[in-house]
Amino acid sequence: xxxxxKHKTTxxxxxxxxxxxxxxxxxxxxxxGSLVDDKMREISYxxxxxxxxxxxxxxxxxxxxxxxxxxxxxxxxxxxxxxEKD
Amino acid sequence: xxxxxKHKTTxxxxxxxxxxxxxxxxxxxxxxGSLVDDKMREISYxxxxxxxxxxxxxxxxxxxxxxxxxxxxxxxxxxxxxxEKD
Numbered sequence: 001x002x003x004x005x006k007h008k009t010t011x012x013x014x015x016x017x018x019x020x021x022x023x024x025x026x027x028x029x030x031x032x033g034s035l036v037d038d039k040m041r042e043i044s045y046x047x048x049x050x051x052x053x054x055x056x057x058x059x060x061x062x063x064x065x066x067x068x069x070x071x072x073x074x075x076x077x078x079x080x081x082x083x084e085k086d
Numbered sequence: 087x088x089x090x091x092k093h094k095t096t097x098x099x100x101x102x103x104x105x106x107x108x109x110x111x112x113x114x115x116x117x118x119g120s121l122v123d124d125k126m127r128e129i130s131y132x133x134x135x136x137x138x139x140x141x142x143x144x145x146x147x148x149x150x151x152x153x154x155x156x157x158x159x160x161x162x163x164x165x166x167x168x169x170e171k172d
Contacts, residue, residue, distance in 0.1 A: 011147075013143055013147070014143070016140070016143070018140070018143065018144065018147070020144075020147065024151070028154075031154070032147055032150050032151050032154065033147065035150050035154075036143065036146045036147050036150050039146070039150070040143075040146070051139075052139040053137075053138040053139040053142050054102070054104070056139050056142030056143045056145070056146055057099055057100070057102070057104065057122065057126075057142045057145075058104065058106075059142070059143075059146040060122045060125070060126070060142055060145040060146040060148075060149050061097075061099070061104070061106065061118055061119065061122050063146050063149035063150045063153055064118050064121050064122050064125070064149045065110070065118050066153050067149055067152050067153040067156060068114075068117070068118065068121075070153060070156045070157055070160060071156055073160055074156060074159055074160045074163065077160065077163045077164065077167060078163065080167060081163060081166060081167050081170065084167065084170040084171065085170065
């Protein structure tokens with residue numbers, strides 16, 4: 001059994017409600033939801049014929065791509081920091 | 087006009103084909119696609135009643151959440167590196 005508190009937060013993304021369960025604070029979950037909503041609207045604006053599921057999959061592709069770029073930067077900085085500490 | 091080469095890569099995500107246009111290499115796009123596919127299958131396994139668009143939106147929520155965590159770590163490391171350089 002864990003003592004970590006779980007929150008249940010409802011967020012609106014692209015006109016639909018989602019209940020998100022997790023240890024993150026409701027305000028963090030709302031921020032994540034609003035970023036996903038923004039990304040979906042941006043991709044939909046550029047590709048107006050996409051159906052909802054394709055739009056959502058491409059939004060996930062976009063987010064994972066951003067994640068990998070950020071991870072590369074982090075790996076690079078960690079190497080640099082190790083050199084500085086030597 | 088830009089000289090940056092654009093690639094057109096087809097990836098299979100959750101049984102559906104997507105054509106992704108971008109400056110990233112086809113191997114990078116395939117990696118991103120396979121990570122999205124993995125995440126969708128993981129979320130679907132835990133929530134077998136979700137329809138495709140909700141599953142994809144929750145995958146995007148998950149990816150943006152991972153992105154923000156990574157960004158926090160990056161910001162923290164950048165501050166640390168600046169201190170080391172002082």
